Amino acid sequence: MTALWVTLALVATVALLLRWQRPAWYWMSFGVLFAVVRVLVRYSSVMDACGLTVPPPRWRLALARMTGRPVPDSKAPRILRLRPTRTGLVLRVKLRPGQDAFDFSAASDRLRHSFVMRNVTTREIRSGVVELRMTGYDVLKRVQMPARPGGGVMRVPVAMREDGEVYYRDYRQVPHALNVGATQSGKSVYQRNLVAALAGLNVALVGIDCKQGVELAPLARRFSALADNPDNAADLLDSLVEHMHDVYQLIRREQRLSADTPDAEITADIWDLPDGLRPTPIVLMVDEVAELALFATKDEEKRRDRIITSLVRLAQLGRAAGIYLEICGQRFGSELGKGITMLRAQLTGRTAHRVNDETSANMAFGDIAPDAVLATVQIPTDRPGTAVVGDSSGGWVRIRTPHLTLRRAVNLCNAHASRTPEIPALDAFRPVLPSLAKTPAAAASTVPVTA
Numbered sequence: 001m002t003a004l005w006v007t008l009a010l011v012a013t014v015a016l017l018l019r020w021q022r023p024a025w026y027w028m029s030f031g032v033l034f035a036v037v038r039v040l041v042r043y044s045s046v047m048d049a050c051g052l053t054v055p056p057p058r059w060r061l062a063l064a065r066m067t068g069r070p071v072p073d074s075k076a077p078r079i080l081r082l083r084p085t086r087t088g089l090v091l092r093v094k095l096r097p098g099q100d101a102f103d104f105s106a107a108s109d110r111l112r113h114s115f116v117m118r119n120v121t122t123r124e125i126r127s128g129v130v131e132l133r134m135t136g137y138d139v140l141k142r143v144q145m146p147a148r149p150g151g152g153v154m155r156v157p158v159a160m161r162e163d164g165e166v167y168y169r170d171y172r173q174v175p176h177a178l179n180v181g182a183t184q185s186g187k188s189v190y191q192r193n194l195v196a197a198l199a200g201l202n203v204a205l206v207g208i209d210c211k212q213g214v215e216l217a218p219l220a221r222r223f224s225a226l227a228d229n230p231d232n233a234a235d236l237l238d239s240l241v242e243h244m245h246d247v248y249q250l251i252r253r254e255q256r257l258s259a260d261t262p263d264a265e266i267t268a269d270i271w272d273l274p275d276g277l278r279p280t281p282i283v284l285m286v287d288e289v290a291e292l293a294l295f296a297t298k299d300e301e302k303r304r305d306r307i308i309t310s311l312v313r314l315a316q317l318g319r320a321a322g323i324y325l326e327i328c329g330q331r332f333g334s335e336l337g338k339g340i341t342m343l344r345a346q347l348t349g350r351t352a353h354r355v356n357d358e359t360s361a362n363m364a365f366g367d368i369a370p371d372a373v374l375a376t377v378q379i380p381t382d383r384p385g386t387a388v389v390g391d392s393s394g395g396w397v398r399i400r401t402p403h404l405t406l407r408r409a410v411n412l413c414n415a416h417a418s419r420t421p422e423i424p425a426l427d428a429f430r431p432v433l434p435s436l437a438k439t440p441a442a443a444a445s446t447v448p449v450t451a
């Protein structure tokens with residue numbers, strides 16, 4: 001008997017320790033079982049308390065009255081499926097007549113504490129069927145991405161969402177994005193995660209890093225072109241615009257060829273081109289965009305206008321040519337001068353890390369997802385890497401990136417260096433790696449790269 005008590009005490013201690021120190025492990029070992037039992041046992045009473053039941057039909061009430069039987073209870077939505085996941089539970093229910101998905105999203109906070117879960121989000125997956133995604137612990141406290149997060153063509157895993165799902169950056173769905181945040185909020189780590197995820201794909205990475213290349217130069221082995229000051233950046237962007245026009249010419253040529261063949265697909269963008277003809281898609285990463293928009297002299301002002309015009313052109317026309325923009329900065333508003341709001345309107349993907357004021361949050365979401373502004377302002381200082389992402393559909397979600405060190409990102413880029421494609425139009429901006437530098441002077445004039 002004593003042995004049993006000792007074992008139980010030991011198990012309870014281990015469970016408490018895990019819950020405190022390793023919530024993900026606690027969830028997988030103990031939490032999931034307790035949560036399943038809790039949800040199943042409390043389901044009817046919780047639905048009733050949250051106002052998610054429907055009264056019995058009148059004919060049943062009348063029948064009960066006539067026959068003197070007890071009045072039938074209100075009915076909760078029928079459980080279709082309860083599935084445990086590595087971060088929580090997914091409960092799928094069939095709505096009763098008269099219920100709608102909005103009832104569930106309005107009750108998500110009540111459901112959260114009634115089922116003792118960390119977070120509950122709801123969505124209607126098809127007419128009359130609602131899915132409740134519940135997380136069992138704070139998945140953003142210590143981000144652990146799944147071992148095989150999946151992905152697809154131009155769709156890469158970047159962070160963990162607060163509902164326990166992986167957040168993917170999908171360039172074909174949302175071609176251009178803006179990433180804002182105060183200093184030390186985690187923008188560079190977000191960008192690093194993007195680079196690391198893209199490194200293994202058939203894609204050309206092009207970087208503009210006006211912090212003298214401090215963020216992107218170490219990853220240069222996987223970059224096809226890199227600019228580390230506004231002068232270089234202006235030339236690089238001009239060349240990229242030229243490359244875009246060449247790709248359009250190629251698409252037009254293919255369209256002319258297929259126009260006379262009745263059954264042939266008409267090419268509208270690079271993804272419709274045959275594999276052998278398709279130019280490599282390009283992701284342009286711009287770090288600290290405000291540096292490109294600032295000027296002190298007349299010449300610098302001309303250069304600034306050239307840069308912003310090229311960026312607007314790429315944002316307006318780049319998608320079909322397979323050029324995608326990822327623009328990063330502390331603020332991105334009209335104070336940066338003409339052309340900025342026009343550019344911002346084209347950057348439909350928005351990510352906002354912690355900001356210092358509501359105006360900065362408005363720069364990210366004011367025009368597309370006003371609800372996300374409050375969520376952005378509330379990001380705590382002690383959680384770098386936490387961000388709110390939204391798009392032009394008005395939806396938004398909290399995410400946090402895994403803490404990818406620069407060392408690991410460099411190793412990943414080096415491991416995939418052989419995948420770095422050559423883009424002839426951008427040849428002049430190819431980062432010269434130490435092994436290729438011929439003289440110390442030549443090496444000094446190029447962006448240094450860590451091995």
Ligand SMILES: Nc1ncnc2c1ncn2[C@@H]1O[C@H](COP(=O)(O)OP(=O)(O)OP(=O)(O)O)[C@@H](O)[C@H]1O
Nearest residue numbers: 181182183184185186187188189384385401402403
């Ligand atoms: N997801 C994360 N988890 C834990 N720590 C993080 C995460 N993201 C960033 N950090 C830490 O926060 C600090 C700031 O990160 P980062 O350099 O990415 O911020 P930033 O917004 O780019 O800052 P700046 O604009 O000053 O360059 C770093 O010390 C980094 O290690």
